[in-house]
Amino acid sequence: MDRKEIEILELLEKNGRMDVHTIARMVELSPEEVERAIQKFEDQQIIHGYSTLIDWTDVLGYEGVTAMIDVKVTPVRGKGFNDVAERIYRFPEVKAVYLMSGAYDLSVSVEGKTMSQVARFVSEKLSTLDTVISTTTHFILKKYKHDGIIFGEDDDNDRRMPVSP
Amino acid sequence: MSSDTSRFIAEHVDSLKPSGIRRFFDLASTMENVISLGVGEPDFVTPWNVIEASYHSLEQGYTAYTANAGLLELRGLIAEYLQSAYAVPYRAEDQVIVTVGASQAIDIALRAILNPGDEVIIVEPCFVAYASAVTLAGGVPVSVGTQAANEFKLQPEELANSITKKTKAIILCNPNNPTGTMMSREELLPIADLIQTHDLLVLSDEIYAELSYDEGYVSFSSLPNMHERTILISGFSKSFAMTGWRLGYAAGPAALIQAMTKIHQYTIMCAPTMAQYGAVEALRSGSASVEQMKKSYRQRRNFVMTAFEEMGLMTNRPGGAFYIFPSIKETGLSSEEFAEALLMEEKVAVVPGNVFGESGEGYIRCSYATSMKQLTEAMKRIKRFVESRLT
Numbered sequence: 001m002d003r004k005e006i007e008i009l010e011l012l013e014k015n016g017r018m019d020v021h022t023i024a025r026m027v028e029l030s031p032e033e034v035e036r037a038i039q040k041f042e043d044q045q046i047i048h049g050y051s052t053l054i055d056w057t058d059v060l061g062y063e064g065v066t067a068m069i070d071v072k073v074t075p076v077r078g079k080g081f082n083d084v085a086e087r088i089y090r091f092p093e094v095k096a097v098y099l100m101s102g103a104y105d106l107s108v109s110v111e112g113k114t115m116s117q118v119a120r121f122v123s124e125k126l127s128t129l130d131t132v133i134s135t136t137t138h139f140i141l142k143k144y145k146h147d148g149i150i151f152g153e154d155d156d157n158d159r160r161m162p163v164s165p
Numbered sequence: 166m167s168s169d170t171s172r173f174i175a176e177h178v179d180s181l182k183p184s185g186i187r188r189f190f191d192l193a194s195t196m197e198n199v200i201s202l203g204v205g206e207p208d209f210v211t212p213w214n215v216i217e218a219s220y221h222s223l224e225q226g227y228t229a230y231t232a233n234a235g236l237l238e239l240r241g242l243i244a245e246y247l248q249s250a251y252a253v254p255y256r257a258e259d260q261v262i263v264t265v266g267a268s269q270a271i272d273i274a275l276r277a278i279l280n281p282g283d284e285v286i287i288v289e290p291c292f293v294a295y296a297s298a299v300t301l302a303g304g305v306p307v308s309v310g311t312q313a314a315n316e317f318k319l320q321p322e323e324l325a326n327s328i329t330k331k332t333k334a335i336i337l338c339n340p341n342n343p344t345g346t347m348m349s350r351e352e353l354l355p356i357a358d359l360i361q362t363h364d365l366l367v368l369s370d371e372i373y374a375e376l377s378y379d380e381g382y383v384s385f386s387s388l389p390n391m392h393e394r395t396i397l398i399s400g401f402s403k404s405f406a407m408t409g410w411r412l413g414y415a416a417g418p419a420a421l422i423q424a425m426t427k428i429h430q431y432t433i434m435c436a437p438t439m440a441q442y443g444a445v446e447a448l449r450s451g452s453a454s455v456e457q458m459k460k461s462y463r464q465r466r467n468f469v470m471t472a473f474e475e476m477g478l479m480t481n482r483p484g485g486a487f488y489i490f491p492s493i494k495e496t497g498l499s500s501e502e503f504a505e506a507l508l509m510e511e512k513v514a515v516v517p518g519n520v521f522g523e524s525g526e527g528y529i530r531c532s533y534a535t536s537m538k539q540l541t542e543a544m545k546r547i548k549r550f551v552e553s554r555l556t
Binding site for chain 1: 186189201203210292293294342460464467468516535537
């Protein structure tokens, strides 16, 4: 992949709503070329979708909790961790699953409306899987920074003097 | 007795004109919701690791003076950096001095070399401080203009025409503020020949060297025979987004750096210690953040360049720094009229080109060190303004 293609991906990763014309100007390609590149990334599933980063904390009437769960599992001969990972990531409550090095095997991020809903998922669905040896659940109390974005920070706050040499 | 205390002011200070930027600053400061493209500094905040290192130095109690020329460790890192980035060798012990911004380096370099009446050639349009710094050091500034037709690059014949018996030095800023022009090795070589022939010195302001977008940067000091004729001036302000830290440096022949150190020692003592510790971290592990910022500037440069072309304002392709210098001659307005009307009608602040020297008349300096969101809106407003003037 050439440098300009990578730049297109970086720009979209930072701002999924950036329009094709702006991207085209920034990387010095024509809008058509940029459109073709984006289409190609979508076809190749390099771009998996476009989402919006929302800080739900200040949304009135919204309830929700997120837990990070450390899961220890017994790998299955010939399949490793993939089968059990799939068993887990198919649940819609599960937002992310990573295979980890270190003290446990899978890191599972689960979202629910309430703590008891998440607790029920862990005790009924997750820990009852044959290959799961143990789980440790950590509830997120506050999000300071998510996907590279610092929540609550005003990006437009320019601290510079308006004109300088 | 007169009560007018201004009678105490020295004549050569009294006669200095205040910078033309000042007036625009005052005007823009009184208005709300102005998008400013008039800022000569990065919009990024200093990389966190640099800030953290400076905190740490304070916590550890490193609050005393350093050596006059700066921490030897920092000078060593500067020397290493100049060697690895631009292949110019300097000894940390006696060929590098850490200063309070590149501005102070320019000031003490001029004071160290000028006898009363010595002439210093200044290539315009340029940074507003050069001419006054020469005057304050007892020298005589001599301007050489550059033109858009030559992409604002200094032409050897024009330089030759302005050299006299009294010429001692030339100040070159590459990449240039305000034009963004970057001169290549081939373009600098004939300049170097003239420097050699006429036994001159070069104050090479390379503060924007790290921010060059299309080709590799060539330090004036790396040209044949120029190492002993160059005082290389740079700093941390632009590349590491450290303007407020006031930390720069000069590297050059030992005798000259020692003469500068003498002035520095009697007037400043040393650059701020906590800033020096921040700079140590910047050079040790700051290159990733510089690359990131540089990529962002390049993308914004491309964006504004195309935007100006699309609205019919001629502009050169700026190879470095974070300025673009489009011509506004099509509108029939002078630089000042354009900048003032744009500020009043569309609330976009730019700097009129003439404040950087006569040859800047007919142009405006726009800094693209501003978020894409702001740049997008600013370009929309400028387009609307230009259209209103062209029809």
